[in-house]
Amino acid sequence: MAIKTEPFVLNIGPAHPSTHGVFRMRTTLDGEVVLDMEPVFGYLHRGIEKLAETRTYTQNIPFTDRLDYLASMSNNLAYVMAVEKLAGIPVPERAEYLRVIMAELQRLASHLIAVGAFLNDCGAFMTPILYMIREREKILDLFEMVCGQRLTYNYMRIGGVSHDIPEEFLPALGRFVKEMPGFIDEYDQLLAENEILLVRSKGVGILPKELAINISASGPVLRASGVKRDIRKVDPYSVYERFEFDIPTGSVGDCYDRYWVRMQEMRQSTRIIKQALEQLSSGEVQSQVPQRLHPPVGEVYGHIEAPKGELGFYLVSDNSIAPYRFHIRAPSLINLTALRDMIIGWKLADAIIIFGSIDICMGEVDR
Amino acid sequence: MTTVETGFNSGSSLASLPPDWPGGYWLHWGVFVIIILAFVFLTVLIFIWLERRLIGRFQVRLGPNRAGPFGILQPIADAIKILLKEDIVPAKGDKLVFWLAPVVAFVPVLLIFAVIPFQGGALLADLNIGILYIVAVSSVSVIGIFMAGWGSNNKYSLIGAMRTIAQVISYEIPMGLAIIGVVLIAGSLSLTDIVAAQNIPFILFQPLGFLIFFIAALAEINRTPFDVMEADSELVAGFHTEYSGMKFGLFYLMEYAEVLAISAIVTTLFLGGWRGPVLPPVLWFLIKVFAMFFIIVWVRSTIPRVRIDQIMGFAWKFLLPLALINMFITGLEVILLPEVLPWPIIFLNLAIAAGLVVLWSKFFRLGGGRVEV
Amino acid sequence: MKFERFGLGILKGLALTLKHLFRRPITTQYPEERLTVSRRIRGNELIWSEEKCTGCATCAKSCPQGAIEIVTSISEDNRYIVEKFEVDFGYCIFCGFCVEACPYEALFLGYDYERSKYRRQDLVGAKEDLLVSDQKQASGYGHPEVETTLPRQTLLVERDKVRK
Numbered sequence: 001m002a003i004k005t006e007p008f009v010l011n012i013g014p015a016h017p018s019t020h021g022v023f024r025m026r027t028t029l030d031g032e033v034v035l036d037m038e039p040v041f042g043y044l045h046r047g048i049e050k051l052a053e054t055r056t057y058t059q060n061i062p063f064t065d066r067l068d069y070l071a072s073m074s075n076n077l078a079y080v081m082a083v084e085k086l087a088g089i090p091v092p093e094r095a096e097y098l099r100v101i102m103a104e105l106q107r108l109a110s111h112l113i114a115v116g117a118f119l120n121d122c123g124a125f126m127t128p129i130l131y132m133i134r135e136r137e138k139i140l141d142l143f144e145m146v147c148g149q150r151l152t153y154n155y156m157r158i159g160g161v162s163h164d165i166p167e168e169f170l171p172a173l174g175r176f177v178k179e180m181p182g183f184i185d186e187y188d189q190l191l192a193e194n195e196i197l198l199v200r201s202k203g204v205g206i207l208p209k210e211l212a213i214n215i216s217a218s219g220p221v222l223r224a225s226g227v228k229r230d231i232r233k234v235d236p237y238s239v240y241e242r243f244e245f246d247i248p249t250g251s252v253g254d255c256y257d258r259y260w261v262r263m264q265e266m267r268q269s270t271r272i273i274k275q276a277l278e279q280l281s282s283g284e285v286q287s288q289v290p291q292r293l294h295p296p297v298g299e300v301y302g303h304i305e306a307p308k309g310e311l312g313f314y315l316v317s318d319n320s321i322a323p324y325r326f327h328i329r330a331p332s333l334i335n336l337t338a339l340r341d342m343i344i345g346w347k348l349a350d351a352i353i354i355f356g357s358i359d360i361c362m363g364e365v366d367r
Numbered sequence: 368m369t370t371v372e373t374g375f376n377s378g379s380s381l382a383s384l385p386p387d388w389p390g391g392y393w394l395h396w397g398v399f400v401i402i403i404l405a406f407v408f409l410t411v412l413i414f415i416w417l418e419r420r421l422i423g424r425f426q427v428r429l430g431p432n433r434a435g436p437f438g439i440l441q442p443i444a445d446a447i448k449i450l451l452k453e454d455i456v457p458a459k460g461d462k463l464v465f466w467l468a469p470v471v472a473f474v475p476v477l478l479i480f481a482v483i484p485f486q487g488g489a490l491l492a493d494l495n496i497g498i499l500y501i502v503a504v505s506s507v508s509v510i511g512i513f514m515a516g517w518g519s520n521n522k523y524s525l526i527g528a529m530r531t532i533a534q535v536i537s538y539e540i541p542m543g544l545a546i547i548g549v550v551l552i553a554g555s556l557s558l559t560d561i562v563a564a565q566n567i568p569f570i571l572f573q574p575l576g577f578l579i580f581f582i583a584a585l586a587e588i589n590r591t592p593f594d595v596m597e598a599d600s601e602l603v604a605g606f607h608t609e610y611s612g613m614k615f616g617l618f619y620l621m622e623y624a625e626v627l628a629i630s631a632i633v634t635t636l637f638l639g640g641w642r643g644p645v646l647p648p649v650l651w652f653l654i655k656v657f658a659m660f661f662i663i664v665w666v667r668s669t670i671p672r673v674r675i676d677q678i679m680g681f682a683w684k685f686l687l688p689l690a691l692i693n694m695f696i697t698g699l700e701v702i703l704l705p706e707v708l709p710w711p712i713i714f715l716n717l718a719i720a721a722g723l724v725v726l727w728s729k730f731f732r733l734g735g736g737r738v739e740v
Numbered sequence: 741m742k743f744e745r746f747g748l749g750i751l752k753g754l755a756l757t758l759k760h761l762f763r764r765p766i767t768t769q770y771p772e773e774r775l776t777v778s779r780r781i782r783g784n785e786l787i788w789s790e791e792k793c794t795g796c797a798t799c800a801k802s803c804p805q806g807a808i809e810i811v812t813s814i815s816e817d818n819r820y821i822v823e824k825f826e827v828d829f830g831y832c833i834f835c836g837f838c839v840e841a842c843p844y845e846a847l848f849l850g851y852d853y854e855r856s857k858y859r860r861q862d863l864v865g866a867k868e869d870l871l872v873s874d875q876k877q878a879s880g881y882g883h884p885e886v887e888t889t890l891p892r893q894t895l896l897v898e899r900d901k902v903r904k
Contacts, residue, residue, distance in 0.1 A: 008522065010522060032526075032675065032676075033738045055804055058802075058837070059802070059803075059804035059837070060804075061835075062804055062833055062835040062837075063804070119671065122671040122672060123591065123592070123594075123671045123672025124669070124670065124671040124672075125422075125591060125667060125668055126426065127425060127426050127668050127669060127757065130426045130427065130428065131426070131427070131760075134427060134766060134896070134900070137896050138895070138896045138897045138900075141893070141895045141896050141897065142895075142897075144777070144778040144781065144893070145778050145779075145780070145893055145895075146780070147780065147782075148778060148780040148781045148782040148836070148849075148879070148881050149781075149782050149834070152833075154835045154836065162840070163780070163882075166779070166780075166887075168892070172895055172897050172898070175897050175898075176897050179897075186756060189752050189753070189755075189756050190669070190752075190753045190756045190757070191671075191753060192749075193748070193749035193752065194670070194671065194749045194750055194752075194753050195747065195749050195750060196592055196670055196671050196672075196673055196750070197671055198749075199673070199677055200671065200672075200673070200674055200677070204737075291802065291841070345737045345738050345739060346737055346738075347674065347675075347676070348526075349595070349674045349675065350674065421761075423765070424760075424761050424765065425757050425760055425761055426760070427760055427763055427765050427766055428765050428766070428767045429765050429767045665754060665757065665758065666754070668757060669750075669753045669754050669756075669757045670750060670753065670754075724747070728747070
């Protein structure tokens with residue numbers, strides 16, 4: 001006698017302890033196996049792209065802070081570089097080095113939260129994420145010393161950075177950079193060879209190489225699938241050609257590879273900061289830019305390697321004080337399009353882990 | 368092996384009380400019921416406080432410290448909060464089943480303490496099938512969990528309850544088989560006899576048995592790494608999502624009372640019960656129970672959670688064969704080598720345990736996990 | 741899936757957690773102990789110096805939200821008198837553009853972060869509330885002369901002494 005079963009719909013709803021932000025997944029389950037999944041987002045839409053058309057180029061910088069609120073420096077940097085490319089504004093050298101230091105520190109902070117949240121979803125009861133938040137607090141203290149805020153920095157300006165660093169910044173940063181590799185080794189000791197983590201994340205949620213290239217994924221998600229592409233090497237911006245660093249690449253494209261790629265990127269960021277500290281020169285930090293900037297008519301696409309992927313700004317200008325069109329290429333949204341293919345066939349517990357390993361931030365997805 | 372004295376003596380003259388102390392059958396029963404209830408409730412309150420402070424210290428932070436000095440009154444504050452909450456019953460759920468579930472889940476846990484010796488002879492009922500009684504009674508609380516999942520009329524609760532039942536039933540078998548190893552060495556099912564036979568604690572004679580029993584017990588009581596039942600980051604709270612008020616309080620108490628029961632059973636079977644050199648026996652018992660609790664909390668704060676099908680695979684493919692082999696080897700040793708000095712046997716057992724763990728790890732293979740849709 | 745390391749990975753993790761048990765916790769007991777914030781904090785208040793202000797409204801033009809409202813009138817000797825200078829802190833995002841934009845250095849951000857209110861109407865700061873006074877400490881954001889008078893920030897890098 002066969003038992004009649006039917007699949008049922010489970011709503012992993014917008015307010016859930018482990019979706020990173022307000023994201024809704026309507027999954028169809030058969031027992032524990034996921035048969036189908038439909039993502040619903042848009043709960044955090046604030047209309048940034050439309051609001052930006054009525055503000056000047058300088059006034060748009062605080063709006064870009066609020067896109068990926070865990071990595072604000074990178075957002076600022078991408079936007080400011082796009083405007084400088086459009087209007088042809090030079091940037092002094094000390095400002096370039098300061099920008100690189102801030103961007104790499106921000107990459108460290110963002111990856112710490114990404115890895116910590118992933119391990120939290122695996123069930124390690126908040127111990128790894130609390131250790132990583134302790135390191136992130138040290139980075140946030142450094143940022144607070146420079147620009148006065150801990151989350152929405154508003155630090156970069158068109159043509160440089162807004163303030164020069166105070167004199168206790170460099171000793172504190174040197175001390176932090178010296179201790180950080182030791183802490184990364186501690187995290188590896190805690191969980192990298194843990195059998196339970198290996199069993200739960202090796203081979204789970206594989207993103208094949210062709211699919212990753214076809215959906216134009218970027219960032220650690222792409223590199224974990226075996227494609228060696230990093231905008232800092234392919235299309236170098238700022239002064240990245242003067243540093244030497246490696247690009248960690250995974251092989252299979254499962255959750256463990258994405259976790260491993262982020263840990264290695266943290267080590268590479270520490271390396272870049274050390275080199276930047278040695279090469280830091282003196283000078284001014286902002287070039288003279290009028291408050292109401294009238295860039296020439298045209299369009300530009302400026303992109304950087306943000307912690308979550310390739311963040312790009314597409315600006316169209318018509319020689320007025322506000323941009324005519326302001327579009328953001330958000331890496332989290334593009335990486336998210338492969339979620340359905342990665343989840344189908346796995347169980348409910350894996351669905352949460354796979355979603356956590358892509359590392360999205362809803363501020364970017366919804367804008 | 369049980370006839371050799373090696374200096375792990377049984378302490379002062381208070382070590383053994385007459386079986387019906389203080390006198391009379393019903394007075395003995397009444398006094399011990401009060402002692403057991405007081406012990407369980409007080410220790411559970413201390414466990415709640417200790418767990419939160421310990422996990423805080425493992426995570427480089429302080430635990431709760433606002434309610435009373437060092438947060439000692441925190442469990443009492445929690446209890447008052449739980450009692451004052453509104454008791455919500457789902458409208459379409461099965462009301463009788465919903466109401467009975469916490470009771471059916473909690474009472475068997477209290478029944479376990481009837482046979483655990485706090486001192487020589489200081490227990491409610493000196494059954495000569497003590498350990499069999501424990502295994503039988505502890506299986507009844509699973510029914511309570513299933514009743515809770517069913518009566519809540521909630522998909523999340525039902526999934527949580529089904530997972531829990533599968534897990535608990537699967538892990539009872541390695542647990543029982545590990546206990547048989549101890550019973551073979553001691554020669555009796557009664558817990559007082561098992562404690563009396565431990566001149567050297569059985570953890571040295573049965574390292575593999577201890578490991579299997581400990582892991583199976585963690586799975587029985589739904590603690591990390593096997594806590595899919597209350598996986599906070601997946602299903603919101605498992606089978607007790609819909610409970611509030613005193614019913615939730617009973618589930619909460621049940622979880623910590625089960626931890627206490629497992630610590631007490633492990634202490635009695637493997638660590639020597641109340642035996643110890645200088646201090647009074649009750650104090651030794653408490654020290655050992657708290658040491659086991661420390662290890663359980665330590666494991667909870669470090670290790671991630673295992674997926675449900677991997678839990679089942681681990682029980683049936685790894686623990687069960689090892690438990691059978693352990694029972695077989697122990698039986699051989701008891702029959703063939705009864706009069707040998709203990710220390711070579713201990714080294715032999717440790718070597719066999721390490722060898723088996725390494726060998727079986729090489730052969731152990733879990734399924735892939737992905738289903739073709 | 742195999743048990744490649746025979747359970748050693750789990751034991752290493754357990755050893756690390758035990759080591760953390762003996763480190764000093766880094767918690768700060770908030771209302772009793774407070775950490776010193778940065779000298780350039782963009783705090784929760786705007787401080788306006790009436791003598792230096794000339795009513796040019798550059799700050800209002802540079803605010804992305806339009807949170808500053810200025811109404812002026814002309815006096816006898818051809819200068820502006822500021823009649824109304826109102827900031828709605830419900831809209832303000834504390835970006836600091838107004839402080840950077842003022843050509844006469846008449847505007848400061850506050851040093852304090854504990855200024856919550858119970859009603860939404862109380863969030864609007866009118867002219868008298870924003871004046872410079874001795875009770876309000878200004879922050880050094882955009883004003884280097886104030887920055888040198890403020891105390892040093894507490895850094896977690898220095899408080900967390902790890903035994904190496």
